[in-house]
Amino acid sequence: MSGLFAVLRRSPRASAGLGLLLVLLLLALLAPLLSRYSPTSQEFGTWLKPGAPGHLLGTTALGQDIWTQLVYGARLTLLIGFTAGLIATAIATAMGLAAAYFGGRTDEAINVLLNVFLVLPGLPLLIIASAFLRGGGVWSIILVISLTGWAWGARVLRSQALALRNRDFVQAAIASGEGAGRIIFSEMLPNLAGLIAASFFGTALYAVLSEASLAFLGLGDVGQVTWGTMLYWAQAKGSLLQGAWWWIAVPGLCIALLGTAFALINFGIDEVTNPKVVHAGRATRVLRKKSAAPVKAAPEGQALLAIRNLDAGYVTPNGNVRAVRDVSLDVQPGEFLGLAGESGCGKSTLAFAATRLLDAPGVVFGGEARLAGQDLLALSPEELRRVRWKDYSLVFQASMNALNPVLKVREQVYDAMQAHGVRDPAQLEARAKELFALVGIREDYLNAYPHQLSGGMKQRVVIAIALALEPRLIVMDEPTTALDVVVQRQILQEIDAVRRRLGIAVVFITHDLSLLVEMSDRIAIMYAGEVVEEAPAHQLYAEPKHPYTRRLMSAFPPLDGPRERREGIPGRPPSLSVTLPGCPFFERCPSRMPGTCDVQKPARAELEPGRSVACFLHSPATVQSPAAQEVAVYDKRSVV
Numbered sequence: 001m002s003g004l005f006a007v008l009r010r011s012p013r014a015s016a017g018l019g020l021l022l023v024l025l026l027l028a029l030l031a032p033l034l035s036r037y038s039p040t041s042q043e044f045g046t047w048l049k050p051g052a053p054g055h056l057l058g059t060t061a062l063g064q065d066i067w068t069q070l071v072y073g074a075r076l077t078l079l080i081g082f083t084a085g086l087i088a089t090a091i092a093t094a095m096g097l098a099a100a101y102f103g104g105r106t107d108e109a110i111n112v113l114l115n116v117f118l119v120l121p122g123l124p125l126l127i128i129a130s131a132f133l134r135g136g137g138v139w140s141i142i143l144v145i146s147l148t149g150w151a152w153g154a155r156v157l158r159s160q161a162l163a164l165r166n167r168d169f170v171q172a173a174i175a176s177g178e179g180a181g182r183i184i185f186s187e188m189l190p191n192l193a194g195l196i197a198a199s200f201f202g203t204a205l206y207a208v209l210s211e212a213s214l215a216f217l218g219l220g221d222v223g224q225v226t227w228g229t230m231l232y233w234a235q236a237k238g239s240l241l242q243g244a245w246w247w248i249a250v251p252g253l254c255i256a257l258l259g260t261a262f263a264l265i266n267f268g269i270d271e272v273t274n275p276k277v278v279h280a281g282r283a284t285r286v287l288r289k290k291s292a293a294p295v296k297a298a299p300e301g302q303a304l305l306a307i308r309n310l311d312a313g314y315v316t317p318n319g320n321v322r323a324v325r326d327v328s329l330d331v332q333p334g335e336f337l338g339l340a341g342e343s344g345c346g347k348s349t350l351a352f353a354a355t356r357l358l359d360a361p362g363v364v365f366g367g368e369a370r371l372a373g374q375d376l377l378a379l380s381p382e383e384l385r386r387v388r389w390k391d392y393s394l395v396f397q398a399s400m401n402a403l404n405p406v407l408k409v410r411e412q413v414y415d416a417m418q419a420h421g422v423r424d425p426a427q428l429e430a431r432a433k434e435l436f437a438l439v440g441i442r443e444d445y446l447n448a449y450p451h452q453l454s455g456g457m458k459q460r461v462v463i464a465i466a467l468a469l470e471p472r473l474i475v476m477d478e479p480t481t482a483l484d485v486v487v488q489r490q491i492l493q494e495i496d497a498v499r500r501r502l503g504i505a506v507v508f509i510t511h512d513l514s515l516l517v518e519m520s521d522r523i524a525i526m527y528a529g530e531v532v533e534e535a536p537a538h539q540l541y542a543e544p545k546h547p548y549t550r551r552l553m554s555a556f557p558p559l560d561g562p563r564e565r566r567e568g569i570p571g572r573p574p575s576l577s578v579t580l581p582g583c584p585f586f587e588r589c590p591s592r593m594p595g596t597c598d599v600q601k602p603a604r605a606e607l608e609p610g611r612s613v614a615c616f617l618h619s620p621a622t623v624q625s626p627a628a629q630e631v632a633v634y635d636k637r638s639v640v
């Protein structure tokens with residue numbers, strides 16, 4: 001039910017569709033109140049025009065009241081639509097899920113059945129089936145439509161369920177020994193709810209149109225009053241020849257309105273459950289709110305990447321997740337900037353949003369990300385294509401999986417260069433070899449296919465591709481996390497050597513704070529979507545200022561010295577769906593100042609050039625409280 005309200009709240013199309021459907025349902029339910037006649041009564045004058053006394057929509061050639069037939073006809077038409085829709089969707093769901101879950105012979109058998117039903121032309125099949133079941137009344141029509149209308153939905157549900165079957169959470173449920181019923185109904189079915197609802201409305205529409213077609217051809221039960229049989233009688237009695245167009249127009253219009261209502265609801269469901277429809281055509285959706293804080297002008301300095309007041313997150317049915325909140329950050333040319341913070345604090349969202357790679361349902365709500373003065377968030381897709389790889393490139397943890405398994409590595413290394421105008425085969429060859437030497441792979445691996453390389457080698461290939469056009473900036477989000485520590489270290493050392501040699505700036509995201517301290521020039525610490533501290537790496541290591549940074553540091557093993565027991569950070573980060581009036585770390589902070597930190601947001605204050613912290617303990621305006629004293633006597637040896 002809450003899902004239905006979410007759809008209505010988020011989609012004006014769904015609201016319009018449901019409104020329309022409600023009106024038609026009310027017509028059907030209130031039929032005895034809306035007309036005092038019987039729909040089959042033939043006691044009135046024939047061919048009366050709309051507006052004739054007592055006959056709002058006129059009468060038929062048989063002397064029946066058209067308005068009465070319309071409201072009573074809505075009952076059977078809707079009954080057929082909903083019931084056939086329900087039965088066909090239930091068959092489609094059962095078939096689709098069974099095929100996907102059990103696979104093997106079951107899948108093969110269901111697939112054959114599906115293909116047979118899909119290959120048979122719909123209307124002739126309907127006609128033959130209804131001829132067999134003739135005389136069975138409305139229920140035989142419902143049965144015929146249900147049995148001929150399930151295959152399309154089953155095909156769509158099967159492919160979706162197949163994809164779901166391979167998802168980690170389903171595999172984990174299977175591995176943990178959950179029964180088939182529980183996996184299908186608790187793990188898979190809820191994930192298909194949107195598709196099942198869409199399939200229901202699609203099939204209900206098919207049922208209404210099929211009933212109308214059968215009735216129009218005289219194959220339904222023409223003794224019943226439905227919008228379809230109204231059309232049949234209007235046509236049989238030559239209403240158009242008699243100039244009584246309204247007899248055909250009125251039920252025809254109602255069928256069209258019902259179809260529109262189902263289609264609008266379906267669009268709405270698609271919009272809400274499939275964000276790719278809403279964000280179609282753009283990888284990163286940028287919404288600059290008029291009310292957003294004015295974007296501060298980038299300083300005159302030479303920051304290569306200047307992120308200003310960036311707000312980004314995800315649009316979900318339960319509201320917006322603000323994963324990046326008013327973040328401003330500079331990356332200097334040739335600098336190695338580390339980005340650290342607990343899982344879920346928004347590091348990846350920041351990297352993706354700033355580089356225009358945030359996929360739907362991700363949205364940039366406001367702010368700027370300027371690369372050498374050019375606002376990446378304002379570029380057209382074509383401009384972006386030109387800048388990406390040439391001016392900046394990206395390497396992610398899963399990047400190695402992006403290598404095409406059926407293309408040789410050489411072609412994939414060439415691709416990035418060719419897309420940016422390098423055409424000369426000799427130049428391509430020389431550059432590819434040079435890149436492989438840079439990242440430490442033998443050049444004969446250029447002729448290999450991805451499956452012939454180890455994970456570490458594939459990730460090196462991806463890094464080579466990212467370096468191919470010597471961009472000024474590479475954003476790396478956990479590029480080596482999936483690899484073993486020895487390979488990880490080798491690759492990182494190579495990245496460092498290459499970036500020093502070529503003067504490339506790197507934004508590096510990892511959970512490994514020790515590694516970050518070792519590699520970075522500067523580190524920015526994120527918490528709950530905000531950058532809470534930023535400092536040169538050695539200063540951050542030696543003297544972290546923000547209580548969160550201290551806690552984070554104390555959770556990691558020291559770079560040298562004896563082994564010590566490390567502590568986690570008690571408590572959990574706040575939800576990113578709510579707006580916090582004060583410091584996001586307040587609840588977990590050992591030095592918190594109630595009345596200050598929970599009611600006011602500490603601005604990020606610059607303590608010295610290149611070093612800033614968002615904490616009232618370090619804000620010049622804050623009077624030193626006993627809690628602040630506690631921090632002042634903090635002994636860094638207890639942390640690192």
Ligand SMILES: Nc1ncnc2c1ncn2[C@@H]1O[C@H](COP(=O)(O)OP(=O)(O)OP(=O)(O)O)[C@@H](O)[C@H]1O
Pocket residue numbers: 314315316321323341342343344345346347348349350360361362511576
């Ligand atoms: N597609 C999505 N829909 C809704 N919320 C999302 C989506 N992707 C991420 N989030 C939320 O956004 C927040 C920030 O996620 P993000 O991946 O940027 O964090 P992170 O610091 O990079 O985490 P990690 O280190 O685990 O990769 C998290 O709370 C996450 O739950």
